[in-house]
Amino acid sequence: MxxxxxxxxxxxxxxxxxxxxxxxxxxxxxxxxxxxxxxxxxxxxxxxxxxxxxxxxxxxxxxxxxxxxxxxxxxxxxxxxxxxxxxxxxxxxxxxxxxERLSEFFEAIEASPNGVLLMDANDQIDWFSSVAADHFGLQPERDLRQRITNLVRSPAFVSYLQAGNFDMPVKFVNPQGQGMLSVMIREYGDGQKLVLTQDITERERAETMRRDFVANVSHEIRTPLTVLSGFIETLANLPLTEVERKRVLSLMSQQTGRMQALVSDLLTLAQLEGSPRPALDRWVPVARLLAHVESDARSLSHGRHHLSFTPAAGDVPTAAQIAGSETELLSALANLVNNAIRYTPEGGHVDVRWRVTPDGEGEFQVRDTGAGIEAEHLPRLTERFYRVDGSRSRDTGGTGLGLSIVKHVVQRHAGELHIESQVGQGSCFTLVFPPARVRASIEDARKGESPAA
Known part of the structure; x- marks a missing residue:
């Protein structure tokens, strides 16, 4: 050089x-x-x-x-x-x-909906993602280099970690007691451990609902089938008078109708869940909906209740319309009105109202003077087969699916279902539809636009 x-x-x-x-x-x-x-x-x-x-x-x-x-x-x-x-x-x-590559790697981990936590050979925490921190209730400044069993004390998790058999994940309630976690551990390096966490609260809830749904459907169908089977055996083996035979056939017809109503509601729910949302260009006259519901309501009540429709079907402006499926809207509104009649004692009042709010929203309101519902039951009323009283729906001829159908219909129309009730004073169910699906006047119909606030 x-x-x-x-x-x-x-x-x-x-x-x-x-x-x-x-x-x-x-x-x-x-x-x-x-x-x-x-x-x-x-x-x-x-x-x-x-x-x-x-x-x-x-x-x-x-x-x-x-x-x-x-x-x-x-x-x-x-x-x-x-x-x-x-x-x-x-x-x-x-x-x-x-x-930079390590930073990108950690950013990718942070973007994952699952939590990631790294432990050394002594089960001390080296690093964890924000999702894992949320799942376990950890804080970076306080909990790094701490033994994980000092912070996550669930017996199921501690036993899983100590057993050292990590072939299957373990499930337990998170430390905050607000949900269910699935945790899997994988070993790597020199005794180090990778902990993967997943919030399975919704999945567990859905699985529970599925099991309850199958159990309820089985129960609801088995009961009338048992009754029918008994009556058929009675008709086949016992000599009955004409009066007794007619009574047995009448009861058999009731049970058959009950099963038919159940299957019909189940098919309706399946159709609602599997079809696209109703289009915004199919307008249904409000007056026609109210006329159908009022006719069915008066037929079901047989004059036993004070029924009022405001405005009356003939007084609703002909241009008042809702964009959506007429069959679904009629089903939802009829379910609310029929429930109000069934659960309101004779002589009670059932009021059905239609109005457009100053914000342009459309509201159907069904108010009754029935027994009312306790506050703790209100959040679960729209669950399938949920009953405030185990015998209530059967006594009134319901299937336990009506409010579930109502909830699905209003959600498919981008609306909301509001429920208010007080024991001894009655209940109020309100279907609220957004302005984009409401025409309240002749001018709105001519313009093809939703009403302004």
Missing amino acids: KWNVSRVVAGVFALVAGSALGWMAGRQMPNPLLPALIGASVGVLLIALADTWHGYRLLEWLRLGTDSAAPSDTGMWGEIAHRVERALRLRENQAEHER
Whole structure:
């Protein structure tokens, strides 16, 4: 290399020049060789001092930090500084690249809906994602380097961790007691553990609802089938009078109708859940809906209740319309009115109202003076087969699916179902439809637009 040749030349030059100067200075002396040796030593010393100075500058640059440029020397020390700086910059670039990749990796983990937690061989927490922190109730500043069993004390999780058999996940209630977690552990490295968490609250709830639904459907169908089977056996084996035979056939007809109503409601629910939302360009006259519901309601009541429809079907503006499916809307409204009649004692009042709010929303309101419902039951009323009283629906001829159908219909029309009730004072069910699905006046119908607030 050039700097090697230059350094040799410089060394030889210093040695020769020092020797020459020493010899010239001491040529009058008896032995001029000694001054020449001293001069050569001085030349070598100067070269050593120069090397020491260049080496010191390089060491100071390394000691104080390498953010600035390396010392710009020539020769060997310049080459060493350049090579050291290049190696350091390459390592820094590689380290920065790895940091960026690690950061992207952790960002990807944070984007996952599942939680991730890393533990060392002593089950101490090294790192966890925000989702895992939410699942376990952890805080980064407080809980890092803590043993996980000191923080997550669920007996199921502790037993799972201590057993060391991680083939299957473990399920337990999260530390906040607000949901169900599924946790799986995988070992890696030198005894380290990867903990994967998943919130399965909704999945467990759906599974519970599915089991309850199957059990309820089985029960609802088995009961009338048992009755029918008994009556058929009675007709086949016992001599009955004409009056008794008619009574048995009447009861059999009731049970058959009950099963038919149940199957019909189940098919309606299946159709609602499996079909697309009703279009916004199919307008249903409100007057026609009210006329159908009023006719059915008066037929069901047989004059036993005080029924009022406000406005009366004939007084609703002909342009008042709702965008959606007429069959579904009629089913939802009829279910509410029929329930109000069934659960209101004779002589009670059932009021059905239609109005458009100042915000342009359309509301169907069904109010009764029945027995009312306790507040704790209201959030679950729209669940399939949910009953406030186990015998109530059977006594009134209901299937336990009516309010579930109502909820599905109103949601499919982008609306809401509001329920209010007080024990001893009655209940009020309100279907609220958004302005985009409501026309309240002739002008709105002509413009083809929703009413303005």
